[in-house]
Amino acid sequence: MEYEPAEYQKLQLRSYAPRSIRETxxxxxxxxxxxxxxxxxxxxxxxxxxxxxxxxxxxxxxxxxxxxxxxxxxxxxxxxxxxxxxxxxxxxxxxxxxxxxxxxxxxxxxxxxxxxxxxxxxxxxxxxxxxxxxxxxxxxxxxxxxxxxxxxxxxxxxxxxxxxxxxxxxxxxxxxxxxxxxxxxxxxxxxxxxxxxxxxxxxxxxxxxxxxxxxxxxxxxxxxxxxxxxxxxxxxxxxxxxxxxxxxxxxxxxxxxxxxxxxxxxxxxxxxxxxxxxxxxxxxxxxxxxxxxxxxxxxxxxxxxxxxxxxxxxxxxxxxxxxxxxxxxHDRPKQPQGAAAQGLPEPKRKWQPRLTAANYRYYIRGQSTKAAATDFRVRRQRQAKLRPYDKMLRQFRYRDALDAALAVRQPEVVASVLEELAARGGLGPALGGRDAPSLLPLVKHLTKHVTEPRYTRLLAAVGHRLLDAYAPVVGACAEVDAALGALADRLAEELKLQASLTQLAGALEPLLAASLAASLPA
Missing domain, CATH: 2.130.10.10 (YVTN repeat-like/Quinoprotein amine dehydrogenase)
Structure with a gap:
């Protein structure tokens, strides 16, 4: 019996909370x-x-x-x-x-x-x-x-x-x-x-x-x-x-x-x-x-x-x-109330035709409006256009997929690809066996974004795994050694900060609990 291969599902980029505040x-x-x-x-x-x-x-x-x-x-x-x-x-x-x-x-x-x-x-x-x-x-x-x-x-x-x-x-x-x-x-x-x-x-x-x-x-x-x-x-x-x-x-x-x-x-x-x-x-x-x-x-x-x-x-x-x-x-001043009674000229209004189905503008209204960061977008059903990293994932070329994601230079893309590789069990082949030119972009990306709270948990785990994998070859290339040292320092600094925050949270928890208990009616 022959089975037809299932259609490849395009990688869904992970969405993070928007940083911008919706303008009202x-x-x-x-x-x-x-x-x-x-x-x-x-x-x-x-x-x-x-x-x-x-x-x-x-x-x-x-x-x-x-x-x-x-x-x-x-x-x-x-x-x-x-x-x-x-x-x-x-x-x-x-x-x-x-x-x-x-x-x-x-x-x-x-x-x-x-x-x-x-x-x-x-x-x-x-x-x-x-x-x-x-x-x-x-x-x-x-x-x-x-x-x-x-x-x-x-x-x-x-x-x-x-x-x-x-x-x-x-x-x-x-x-x-x-x-x-x-x-x-x-x-x-x-x-x-x-x-x-x-x-x-x-x-x-x-x-x-x-x-x-x-x-x-x-x-x-x-x-x-x-x-x-x-x-x-x-x-x-x-x-x-x-x-x-x-x-x-x-x-x-x-x-x-x-x-x-x-x-x-x-x-x-x-x-x-x-x-x-x-x-x-x-x-x-x-x-x-x-x-x-x-x-x-x-x-x-x-x-x-x-x-x-x-x-x-x-x-x-x-x-x-x-x-x-x-x-x-104000850039659009309003005419004062009672302007006609005060003898002031009425403001000139720009004439505009009534917007009905007889106007071409009726059918293109709203197309130039930009959506806010928190708006829900309903996309048209179009033929999926695969990105280079999607094509590599489809062919199970995990190392090439990670390189393609790094070339995009968007941290959310790299994070989504790393999570997909971890789910497929392909994180080891993607990280291992790299030479200096292909290893440096990955190390630099981890060093740059590991302290961002949205990516810290994922990138810290990948960074430690990368350091363990390439520890035996330290000394082969001075540039790689410097990059790995910077990554190790950044990871140590982030871990120290997380430990301090954990201690602070532990110290504040009984104080907040006592304050809440005191505010409740007897």
Missing amino acids: AEGKYWRRFKAPVIAKQFGAVSHIDFCQQYPYNLAITASTRVIIYNGLAPAVVGRTISRFKDIAYSGCFRSDGRLVCAGGQDGIVQVFDANSRSVLRQFKAHKRPTRVARWGADRLHVLSGSDDVTVRWWDVTSGSQVLRLDGHSDYVRAAAASPASPDTWATGGYDHTVRLWDVRTGGAVTCLDHGAPVEDVAFFPAGSLAVSAGGNYLCVWDLVGGGRLLKRLSNFQKTVTCVRLSPLAGPDSAAAPRMLAGSLDGHVKVFELDSFRVTHATKYPSPVMSLGISPDCRLLAVGMADSTLSVRK
Whole structure:
């Protein structure tokens, strides 16, 4: 009886975990911010504020001045307000962009005309540096917080103090107005608390314990949630639920200095806002507001002191401790809301035909799209085209198959061929009986890739077997001796490292077990 030979099955290369991280639409959106425009200041950039009116100029506070930059051309300095005796703090636009308020090291809160830079009002009740100054929603009042542990509510029209809010026991360093109620304010201090105030009654509504000195506070767009920054974490509070701690986000290594809620975010303007936070570890991280996971992170060369994002999400500004202001512009700016009402030209849209079956482009759509490293690829059924190492394996020429795999210079190919040879019992014939020209490429490949974790287990076993096989011929060729010596040293180094890691794992295991047992409820 005659048997027909079975069809040869092409060698399936072993697939390893992809090294690249899948790019998401969220990551693509934040990566579309262009290279930053860098502007050196005279001191650390302690505060950044964007005007709410187009073209969304930004005011940065650094050293003894407040500098206003053009929102359309971030590199262009509009005006510089330098009427401070000492360090300036918290330069902030009024909602219409006509006035600017700022605190100072001398405790004076000043109101300036944004165009002429002239001083319109000075409030002098604070006895120590005033680090916080914010405009009220009615444009007629200013809230200030000082190192004298007081919060004060000022009437800009009369130039007098309306309220003094006492309750903090340490420096007041943060304040924010609720978007749901113009009379509700949140302040944060170094006494580890966030306090909610009602300026109609002059009393504290709620006191929230952050657990660390509070550097910044912000409200969510609906006003029902608030976030406080301090220590190396963020705290999200449910204000409707009586100030319940909703989430603690410990995603930073050092103190979180600033937090902002973006008005628009994500791949389109209909997406929910995002939360941005900067830290002294040099990172600015973006959080989505459903599960509060980090969707994007950017590393800056210096500790981040302040950040701001324009109302149309076109500009992202970051201030650093080394006196650097970084402003990044989105490469596809969106037209501001209400542009037609402001008399601005509508953006020109490139006309494109509707994509239907009547267009040739309909049938070729998606062909130029590149698949990500983690995508599942469905290949067409084509006639198998055998590689040289497949042809050698088909003919049981194991040594030639290994040489062909080495010629490809792809470690995953060599690993797959070695595993196939071991499964067939052909590893001995493939490694033995080699002369110097055919032995050197194999030894060099093992030396180069034996320390890579994905190939260590396989290549280490092959390397030891190779050293045992060629130990009797050491001394015949100086070049081969040097290559074998390098391989032996690399294997010894890798084994020593694996032994150290095993000892470390053994030492950590009882500690982790004890920690887990202590965390479980009794």
